[in-house]
Amino acid sequence: MKVIPMRLRKVMIALVAVSMVVMGLGSAAYAKGEKTPNSLGMDIASAILIDADSGQVLYEVNSSKPYPPASMTKLMTEYIVLEEISAKRLNWDTVVTTSKEAASTPPDGSQIYLAEGDQHSVKDLYIAMAVGSANDATIALASHISGSEQGFVGKMNETAKGLGLTSANFTSATGLLDTTLISAADMAKLAQNIIKKHPDFLDYSKIPQYKFRERDEKPMINYNWMLESNKSIPALKQYAYPGVDGMKTGYISAAGYTFTGTAKQGDIRLISVVMNANSKGARFYETAKLYNFGYNTFERKTVLAPKSVVETAKTAKVKKGKKKTVPIVTESDLSLLVKKGVAPKIDLVGTKLLPESELVAPIKAGDKVGTVTYKYTDADTKQSLERTVNLIAAKDVQKAGWFRLMFRSIGDFFAGLFQGIVDLF
Structure with missing residues (x-):
């Protein structure tokens, strides 16, 4: 047997060690089949539950680590389409001609089998994307907006940066590529932006089924089996959850089964994300654990009533008014999700009033004069949440007449002169 010299053996060991480190770095972003222990007993790699209104984190598991989102990627595509419609660069009736790129979508995923040159409305393609997760419909919309899918990908990453999604790196409009990465926390943040800026999104995400063409034999069935509307469907009622009306499922082998969902019960809307569940059904069972925890544990409480007086900012200076202050x-109340039976405590972080140069009479009751910020800290998790509320004028302040303003200026002049003399001694 050939004996390997000691020096060469050390070199070989070192090379093996380096290669293992490199391989470890390469898989640092995600690991197929990875699971993270958690107190709710969810069999997932990552998860988060937030209050849709405030973004307050109610529960999280490894939520800052990026993973492939699979077809949840389409939430960003859907968001951009809604932004284009809001900006009037698109409308729901705009006719989209299917590009060669869209018609060439690989057949191994969800699609509606568009042919090059097919023409369909933005609305039809959007529903195909939202309900049936159709990859070809998604690319048709992407290439219509940006000329190509890759051009659209640039827009996706630019939009992600604008929304503060620091973990997001989009490489496709559909999520078919496992090089697209985003954390559960950022996915929940994206979902929150969609719901708050475009609440009509839910009108489409809750459609249980949709027939894309009259000639189609069967309608598309919404991949979101948790929809409350499924409670009367025998095959799906085991997954249906009260109040669920969105949002997006996903699957690729590298990502496992993923789901971003939302549910509203009473005055509480929750947003959830689970990543790397074991099966189509498992992702909904794991999500139900989050919703059960959220609705059983928390309630919404008003911690600051509307029209409250802030002790550190009871008045604001007004220029050229009959009164010098208002x-x-x-303006509004401040409400938070707090654990049931717990009296929440908030701390005043600071107030910011508009400069006197911007508060020029006449001032009307209800006019914004500044902001006040409070911080709430969960006693158990120690997580903090800051909320800012507008400060408004409680009364009208009429503009002073020229005679009053003249004498006020004279008074101010002599007051300043007297103070200047005092400062000399």
Whole structure:
């Protein structure tokens, strides 16, 4: 047997060690089949539950680590389409001609079998994307907006940056590529932006089934089996959950089964994300654990009533008014999700009033004069949440007449002169 010299053996060991480190770095972003222990007993790699209204994190498991989102990627595509419609660069009736790129979508995923040159409305393609997760419909919309899917990918990453999704790296409009990465926390943040800026999104995400063409034999069935509307369907009622009306499922082998969902019960809307569940059904069972925890544990409480007086900012200075100051109050209430039976405590972080140069009479009751920020800290998790509320004028302040303003200026002049003399001694 050939004996390997000691020096060469050390070199070989070192090379093996280096290669293992490199391989470890290469898989640092995600690991297929990875699971993370958690107190809810969810069999997932990553998860998060937030309050849709405030973004307050109610529960999280490894939520900052990026994973491939699979078809949940389409939430960004759907968001951009809604932004284009809001900006009037698109409308629901705009006719989209199917590009060669869209018609060449690989047949191994969800699609509606578009042919090059087919023409369909933005609305039909959007529903195909939202309900049936159709990859070809998604690319048709992407290439219509940006000329090509890759051109659209640039827009996706630019939009992600604008929304503060720091973990997001989009490489396709559909999620078919496992090089697209995003954390559960950022996916929940994207979902929150969609719901708050475009609540009509839910009108499409909750459609249980949709027939794309009259000649189609069967309608598309929404991949979101948790929809409350499925409670009367024998095959799906085991997954249906009260209040669920969105949002997006996903699957590729590298990502496992993923789901971003939302449910509303009473005055509480929750947003959830689970990544790397074991099966189509498992992702909904794991999500139900999050919703059960959220609705059983938390309630919405008003911690600051509307029209409240802030002790550190009771008035604001007004220029050229009959009165030099105006009493101010909070414009709206401040409500939080807190654990049931717990009295929440908030701390005043600071107030910011508009400069006097911007508060020029006449001032009307209800005019914004500044903001006040409070911080709430969960006693158990120690997580903090800051909320900012507008401060408004509580009364009208009429503009002073020229005579009053003249004498006020004279008074101010002599007051300043007197103070200057005092400062000399």
